[in-house]
Amino acid sequence: KNEVEQSPQNLTAQEGEFITINCSYSVGISALHWLQQHPGGGIVSLFMLSSGKKKHGRLIATINIQEKHSSLHITASHPRDSAVYICAAPFGNEKLTFGTGTRLTIIP
Amino acid sequence: NAGVTQTPKFQVLKTGQSMTLQCAQDMNHNSMYWYRQDPGMGLRLIYYSASEGTTDKGEVPNGYNVSRLNKREFSLRLESAAPSQTSVYFCASSEGGTIAGNTIYFGEGSWLTVV
Numbered sequence: 157k158n159e160v161e162q163s164p165q166n167l168t169a170q171e172g173e174f175i176t177i178n179c180s181y182s183v184g185i186s187a188l189h190w191l192q193q194h195p196g197g198g199i200v201s202l203f204m205l206s207s208g209k210k211k212h213g214r215l216i217a218t219i220n221i222q223e224k225h226s227s228l229h230i231t232a233s234h235p236r237d238s239a240v241y242i243c244a245a246p247f248g249n250e251k252l253t254f255g256t257g258t259r260l261t262i263i264p
Numbered sequence: 265n266a267g268v269t270q271t272p273k274f275q276v277l278k279t280g281q282s283m284t285l286q287c288a289q290d291m292n293h294n295s296m297y298w299y300r301q302d303p304g305m306g307l308r309l310i311y312y313s314a315s316e317g318t319t320d321k322g323e324v325p326n327g328y329n330v331s332r333l334n335k336r337e338f339s340l341r342l343e344s345a346a347p348s349q350t351s352v353y354f355c356a357s358s359e360g361g362t363i364a365g366n367t368i369y370f371g372e373g374s375w376l377t378v379v
Contacts (some may be wrong), residue, residue, distance in 0.1 A: 160306070187365060199354065199370040206365075242306070251322065252368070254306030 162255035179243035270371035287355030294360030296338035
């Protein structure tokens with residue numbers, strides 16, 4: 157069965173802390189997506205990566221294809237980073253399987 | 265450039281009523297998708313369209329129909345709404361070919377309540 161699991165489900169941290177969100181998947185894939193869902197509901201794509209590491213501002217995503225694992229890191233976290241972070245893996249050409257998300261709350 | 269636009273944003277239906285969720289994208293994308301999001305579950309694919317003129321079932325197609333009207337528009341229809349269809353619906357698009365290699369863009373979501 158094609159599965160995507162995220163941990164933790166909920167994460168509360170103080171402003172400035174380094175954040176790590178993990179994603180593991182059950183079968184080999186060629187790339188993985190990281191998404192952010194704002195409190196108002198909108199979803200935006202943060203990263204799509206197939207190997208190594210990608211960085212955008214304070215966000216860093218890494219993936220280890222052999223270990224079927226990816227991590228999303230946030231450096232110097234800020235209250236505006238509070239959101240639900242979702243990873244998604246493509247099992248099939250047009251079908252993404254989504255994790256249930258990690259709800260991140262950054263306290264000032 | 266509006267991206268992906270879906271309407272309505274909020275809707276309350278009575279059981280048995282029908283309605284259509286509209287979605288349009290202005291990025292000239294080939295692939296379009298309809299997902300539903302329920303508490304405690306990941307987004308689930310209802311239907312998708314890999315190109316104009318084609319549609320295919322996703323993970324949870326029962327109770328829904330879709331139309332790819334043209335390259336820009338992909339609508340989702342509930343013929344006889346049921347309380348189990350209470351959910352948040354997202355339309356999305358990507359350049360297509362393979363979702364593995366393309367960024368996916370989402371609409372703002374449509375909150376549907378069936379009473």
